[in-house]
Amino acid sequence: MADTVKLFYEDTHMSEFEATVLSCQPDGDTYKVVLDRTAFFPEGGGQYGDIGCLNEVKVIDTKEKAGVVYHRTTAPLNEGELVQGKVDWEVRFERMQQHSAEHIISGIVHERFGYENVGFHLGEDYCTMDFNGPITKEELKEIEIEANEAVFKDLDILTLTPSREELKDMTYRSKIEIEGQVRIIYIPGYDTCACCAPHLTKTGEIGLIKLVDMANYKGGVRINMFSGRRALRDYIAKQDNAKAIGSMLCAKENEIAATVEKMKDEQIAMKGKIMELEQQLLKFKAQTIDVTADIVSVFDAGLSGNGPREMMNILLERGAKVCAVFAGTDEEGYRYVIGSRSEDVRPISKTLNAQFNGRGGGKPEMVQGSLKGSKNAIEEALK
Ligand SMILES: [Zn+2]
Numbered sequence: 156m157a158d159t160v161k162l163f164y165e166d167t168h169m170s171e172f173e174a175t176v177l178s179c180q181p182d183g184d185t186y187k188v189v190l191d192r193t194a195f196f197p198e199g200g201g202q203y204g205d206i207g208c209l210n211e212v213k214v215i216d217t218k219e220k221a222g223v224v225y226h227r228t229t230a231p232l233n234e235g236e237l238v239q240g241k242v243d244w245e246v247r248f249e250r251m252q253q254h255s256a257e258h259i260i261s262g263i264v265h266e267r268f269g270y271e272n273v274g275f276h277l278g279e280d281y282c283t284m285d286f287n288g289p290i291t292k293e294e295l296k297e298i299e300i301e302a303n304e305a306v307f308k309d310l311d312i313l314t315l316t317p318s319r320e321e322l323k324d325m326t327y328r329s330k331i332e333i334e335g336q337v338r339i340i341y342i343p344g345y346d347t348c349a350c351c352a353p354h355l356t357k358t359g360e361i362g363l364i365k366l367v368d369m370a371n372y373k374g375g376v377r378i379n380m381f382s383g384r385r386a387l388r389d390y391i392a393k394q395d396n397a398k399a400i401g402s403m404l405c406a407k408e409n410e411i412a413a414t415v416e417k418m419k420d421e422q423i424a425m426k427g428k429i430m431e432l433e434q435q436l437l438k439f440k441a442q443t444i445d446v447t448a449d450i451v452s453v454f455d456a457g458l459s460g461n462g463p464r465e466m467m468n469i470l471l472e473r474g475a476k477v478c479a480v481f482a483g484t485d486e487e488g489y490r491y492v493i494g495s496r497s498e499d500v501r502p503i504s505k506t507l508n509a510q511f512n513g514r515g516g517g518k519p520e521m522v523q524g525s526l527k528g529s530k531n532a533i534e535e536a537l538k
Contacts, residue, residue, distance in 0.1 A: 463491070
């Protein structure tokens with residue numbers, strides 16, 4: 156089959172066109188449609204294939220094989236039929252914004268550090284670039300500012316089609332060996348790179364370039380970027396978020412981090428105060444408990460951490476013969492500690508574990524464990 160005429164190379168901003176259907180083959184529950192010419196860009200250069208429609212029929216993906224462009228459609232079209240093609244321009248334009256921005260970033264990184272872009276992914280929600288060397292956070296900020304300067308200059312983004320001879324003398328970034336005509340994307344002062352995807356014609360169309368995240372990746376870094384409309388959406392979401400947090404904290408948007416830090420310090424101080432009060436409360440409670448029973452038992456939902464053991468020690472100190480402290484509730488179960496200064500308490504633990512599906516044990520003078528049961532039933536068992 157003859158190569159498809161690629162209208163997206165003649166005019167990267169063509170969103171509507173007319174073409175003739177050359178073939179339509181069923182493929183699973185979709186169809187593969189070949190046209191004589193198309194403005195649909197097939198997947199390539201890290202950019203997904205275009206979506207849109209041919210007449211009323213939806214195109215859900217576009218791919219190329221051996222020069223022929225295949226449009227994946229949800230319904231069949233008749234061979235020989237003249238169709239109106241319409242590329243989903245919002246999607247394509249946004250992809251070109253990310254892709255063109257990627258060239259500027261990769262060009263700056265290459266010029267400054269000599270690193271190669273070893274991985275580019277242009278997803279629906281994110282756009283990542285991998286570089287084979289380290290970049291610091293400060294350097295990333297500088298790259299971002301420099302890239303946006305390229306946008307403000309509203310430079311031409313040119314596509315060069317040099318001959319093999321001319322290509323020999325050119326210095327350009329390229330990830331793969333390319334067969335046939337090599338297309339060079341040239342952004343004066345920023346990037347010269349072999350690439351098969353369609354790009355914007357002016358850097359001004361990119362809009363804001365925002366490098367939102369960077370992580371170490373395979374000895375280099377992976378940078379996450381939002382450009383153009385995506386950067387705007389991200390800004391709106393982040394501002395909404397900052398406003399909501401600010402209003403909850405009664406703080407200005409640009410002061411929320413400092414306010415949260417202050418709150419964290421206050422929280423740490425409060426935790427310390429609570430612990431101190433809990434200690435005082437525990438000691439106070441322990442003084443009011445009658446210690447004359449054979450087994451002094453205490454049930455308390457408020458005891459946490461070392462509380463049960465401290466309570467037990469105070470009660471033994473006060474003269475309890477055997478003391479059993481249960482922290483928890485009937486519904487959630489109990490953590491227990493049982494101790495004595497004169498008796499072996501292990502048999503008590505064994506009896507309780509057997510009766511209340513419990514676990515735990517210890518030394519003759521002290522056992523610890525957990526069990527599930529009601530306060531009444533446990534008290535009954537202790538008798
Ligand atoms: Zn490109």
